[in-house]
Amino acid sequence: MIQGPVAIILAAGHGKRMKSEKAKVLHEVCGQPMIHYVVEAARQAGAKTIIVVVGYGADQVRAALADEPDILFATQTRQLGTGDAVKACHTILKDYQGPALVLVGDEPLIRPQPLADLLHRQHEDAAACLLGTAIVPDPTGFGRILRDSAGRFLRIVEQRDCNAEERVIAEVNPSCYVFDLPGLWDALDKLDTSNAQGEYYLTDAPSWLQSMGRKVVALPVLDADDILGVNTRQHLAQAHAIMQARIQDHWMTEGVSIVDPRNTYIDGRVTIGPDSVVFPFSVISGTVKIGSQCRIGPFAHLRDGTVLDDGVEVGAFVEVNRSHFEAGARARHLAYLGDAQVGSNANIGATAVTANFDGRDKHRTTIGANAMIGSGAILVAPVTIGAGATIGANAVVTKGQDVAGGQTVAGIPARPLPNR
Structure with a gap:
């Protein structure tokens, strides 16, 4: 029927x-x-x-x-x-x-x-x-x-x-x-x-x-x-521009600040909470969920499967893919987080990377609450960084070498530092 x-x-x-x-x-x-x-x-x-x-x-x-x-x-x-x-x-x-x-x-x-x-x-x-x-x-x-x-x-x-x-x-x-x-x-x-x-x-x-x-x-x-009927690539570009304006207008009406709409891209599947701010030259593509009071960009790239809880900061030249940032987590500059779980109030330093691909498969990285990931650190997945742990600048944490909560490691490969 x-x-x-x-x-x-x-x-x-x-x-x-x-x-x-x-x-x-x-x-x-x-x-x-x-x-x-x-x-x-x-x-x-x-x-x-x-x-x-x-x-x-x-x-x-x-x-x-x-x-x-x-x-x-x-x-x-x-x-x-x-x-x-x-x-x-x-x-x-x-x-x-x-x-x-x-x-x-x-x-x-x-x-x-x-x-x-x-x-x-x-x-x-x-x-x-x-x-x-x-x-x-x-x-x-x-x-x-x-x-x-x-x-x-x-x-x-x-x-x-x-x-x-x-x-x-x-x-x-x-x-x-x-x-x-x-x-x-x-x-x-x-x-x-x-x-x-x-x-x-x-x-x-x-x-x-x-x-x-x-x-x-x-x-x-x-x-x-x-x-507007799309019969040519030019028509497709026109439709894209009009739809993008509608998408951004919707989110601004819902309480999101978009600093420079003409230089921002937001996918039609994205959701954004109120009082979040999107700075220029940011690209948010795929099914992405952004909470309230987040700060995105400038020059940030949020890819499909990304979830940002309230109060998260993803700053300049940071790319996030299939990752979940819990409330208050920060990656302010020049980092890549792929297939990662980032705990609340964790801090990701500049140029830090989760190395999620081994040439054949992709693996997950788990970073606990309040962890500090130093500048230039590389976390080779699969790996877990415990809550409150500190990873030294330029350290390489090799796959499977989990770091315990509260522990500090440094070096290549990363090794625990003695307690002071």
Whole structure:
């Protein structure tokens, strides 16, 4: 039993202008595939079942979304246009009655709120089709929305089929619809290929529904940024810039200080607590969790799997990868911490390194609370440094040679110093 509302996401296109073997919708924006953002927007708008239509790179797309429990897949076996792509969902949805969002997988900036508004209006108006449109300063590349003298929707004209008068229309169709099912199937059966592309245009479906006496409404609820379609690497860079600005704006609204947003990168999967400060030229990538009152950078690199508890400092030219810093721990300059557990209030000196890779496997380093790791020290994993221990400057603690709590070691290889 299909649970509604349903969202259909079209992700079968090749994206030839990307010049890539990767499926277009899997190119990343701020650390995540484009289609991830579209799926999340549909979910947050209220979609309970999501159908992704795959074609080119189908196996890649299926693998990328394999862990998503609410996603089903339909296959467009031949690239015969958007109408044909939606028709590929008929077998899955043949018994479903209710609203279906139709979106495209290469518009990662689409926001949930206008989609939720469209679903609500479609229900309130009992419309056979509701189109989300946008009014943009440059409509090049989009289908134009034609209206009658009373402002009612007439039809969509694709860019290639526009005459000179239609080309100047600023209201465009970004391929964002809510259709009522099963009525959509009747319109899809009417589509033909008598157009410049020789394809079955989904954009013709609203006009067919209207000709059948069914209600079609076009609402300009989308912003220009929402509808940026990614067809080239230049478009991808534009989408990245807009998404990065949204991500940083969100965290600043939540109480995080970002000193220089233009020279900071924060992945879409990052979480940051209030009163933390991110200094310029810092890169925070992957699934990273940062607590409150932390200080990051400048020139810090936090990588996937990093967790910083409250009050942690990761300073200039420090890289942290798959490591957990407990509250108050500090690595202020020029250090690498990989696969490490760093205890509360521990101090990591300049140029200290956890040597986590032995050429074949990666190993963990555990540093206890209040430990002092001297400048230039190398900790060869796997190794444990006990609470309150001190590692002398430039010491090399070899793998398996654990340092007891409160102990002081120095030298190459590191050896305990006599108590004074």
